[in-house]
Amino acid sequence: MLWLTFAPVADKTAAYFHISMDTINWLSLVYLLISIPFGLVATWILDTMGLKCAVILSAWLNMVGSVIRTFSVIGFLSLGSLTYTYLFIGQCLCALAQPLVIFSPTKLAALWFPDHQRTTANMISSMSNPLGILIANLLSPALVSEKKDIPLMLGLYAVPAVTACVLATVGVHDKVPPTPPSASATLSTSQPFFTGLKMLLRNKPYVILMVCFGAGIGMFTCFSALLEQILCIKGYSDVRPFCILSIISPVDLPCSCADVTPCHSLSLQMSRFRNQAIPLALISSLFGFFGFSIYPVAMELAVECSYPVGEGTSTGLIFVSSQIQGVILMLLLQALTVQISAAPFSTCDIEEGGALDWTVSTLVMAGACSVVACFYVIFFHTDYKRLHAEASNATSINKIGTEATFVRAYPASSSEVSGAGTARDRTLASRDHGSEQYVNSDG
Numbered sequence: 001m002l003w004l005t006f007a008p009v010a011d012k013t014a015a016y017f018h019i020s021m022d023t024i025n026w027l028s029l030v031y032l033l034i035s036i037p038f039g040l041v042a043t044w045i046l047d048t049m050g051l052k053c054a055v056i057l058s059a060w061l062n063m064v065g066s067v068i069r070t071f072s073v074i075g076f077l078s079l080g081s082l083t084y085t086y087l088f089i090g091q092c093l094c095a096l097a098q099p100l101v102i103f104s105p106t107k108l109a110a111l112w113f114p115d116h117q118r119t120t121a122n123m124i125s126s127m128s129n130p131l132g133i134l135i136a137n138l139l140s141p142a143l144v145s146e147k148k149d150i151p152l153m154l155g156l157y158a159v160p161a162v163t164a165c166v167l168a169t170v171g172v173h174d175k176v177p178p179t180p181p182s183a184s185a186t187l188s189t190s191q192p193f194f195t196g197l198k199m200l201l202r203n204k205p206y207v208i209l210m211v212c213f214g215a216g217i218g219m220f221t222c223f224s225a226l227l228e229q230i231l232c233i234k235g236y237s238d239v240r241p242f243c244i245l246s247i248i249s250p251v252d253l254p255c256s257c258a259d260v261t262p263c264h265s266l267s268l269q270m271s272r273f274r275n276q277a278i279p280l281a282l283i284s285s286l287f288g289f290f291g292f293s294i295y296p297v298a299m300e301l302a303v304e305c306s307y308p309v310g311e312g313t314s315t316g317l318i319f320v321s322s323q324i325q326g327v328i329l330m331l332l333l334q335a336l337t338v339q340i341s342a343a344p345f346s347t348c349d350i351e352e353g354g355a356l357d358w359t360v361s362t363l364v365m366a367g368a369c370s371v372v373a374c375f376y377v378i379f380f381h382t383d384y385k386r387l388h389a390e391a392s393n394a395t396s397i398n399k400i401g402t403e404a405t406f407v408r409a410y411p412a413s414s415s416e417v418s419g420a421g422t423a424r425d426r427t428l429a430s431r432d433h434g435s436e437q438y439v440n441s442d443g
Contacts, residue, residue, distance in 0.1 A: 046312030065093030
């Protein structure tokens with residue numbers, strides 16, 4: 001929610017703060033930039049200090065950041081030229097919280113759920129990210145009809161952040177359950193942080209997944225942040241239906257896995273034409289249906305192909321890769337835009353900088369999608385290392401348990417033990433008696 005607060009109303013936010021659209025885009029871009037260095041710190045926190053610390057720290061960062069953002073629109077503070085500075089600082093603090101939240105689902109699923117529930121638990125917790133994007137795309141345009149409504153929007157966005165901080169601080173007590181739910185949780189063999197990083201960078205299947213899936217997340221980041229600017233130049237006054245359909249579709253069938261590239265490419269190309277609201281909405285829904293469905297599956301796959309590296313490290317490095325690629329792609333797409341003087345159908349509310357044509361940018365993004373998807377399909381192959389390790393442990397435990405059961409099921413009775421002792425005594429006695437006879441005969 002806090003990440004895409006301004007993206008659906010970018011033009012009105014620029015008019016309120018009297019800044020350019022490029023400056024507004026930095027409010028979204030800063031999430032990507034900060035997540036690159038802090039993403040590594042977040043993985044260390046998750047795998048070293050635990051899930052509880054990560055959840056509480058992220059809640060406090062979001063709360064403090066959202067409150068500082070509201071300072072920029074409080075009139076009696078008389079901040080003057082510092083209004084955007086406060087807004088940007090608050091956004092940076094919220095950006096620090098994002099890696100801690102996004103890296104947590106696989107760790108939560110691995111530590112708190114048995115193996116047959118891990119993917120479902122990962123899916124449900126991972127869907128909090130698109131749910132926040134959905135709420136932002138619904139709430140921001142609904143609250144901001146004119147630029148004067150920006151203070152109301154920022155104030156309302158601070159409410160869930162404060163609520164989540166209170167709930168996390170009071171409600172989260174343990175970082176692991178009292179009883180481990182699975183063999184991998186019982187026999188935790190996560191490697192030390194820096195050792196794990198080295199193992200990941202030498203793992204060919206993981207590197208391919210990191211680059212390809214990271215590229216997909218980076219492209220979706222750009223698509224979400226820039227969609228309003230891409231469509232308003234073609235006369236689309238309300239982009240909420242496209243954003244909503246691209247997010248809500250996967251909620252109904254979250255475990256489907258398919259190639260999202262054709263849908264993403266088509267949605268980018270349809271955005272170049274006017275009066276295509278229905279086809280654009282349909283393609284956006286397919287993009288969301290396939291795209292978000294892949295997310296939890298890919299996170300689980302990252303853990304499987306990188307085991308025994310910690311879950312926070314294996315998923316976190318993919319997210320860091322996505323942020324790096326997202327920054328590069330967003331800067332590249334903005335650089336490829338062309339400023340136009342005449343835009344008769346434009347609905348963009350821009351006071352500075354003029355209207356921008358995104359045709360070349362969308363073509364470049366569609367081409368990048370196709371290249372990445374083809375590379376992944378051709379070169380990615382891996383074994384499910386965590387599942388194999390759990391199967392081996394289960395086999396060993398079952399073997400030991402069977403032997404113990406056999407011993408318990410067929411114990412020696414007291415008469416058998418007594419009889420065995422009596423027979424043994426008779427044997428020893430006869431052996432001693434024979435020895436005596438042998439000695440006497442020699443004598």
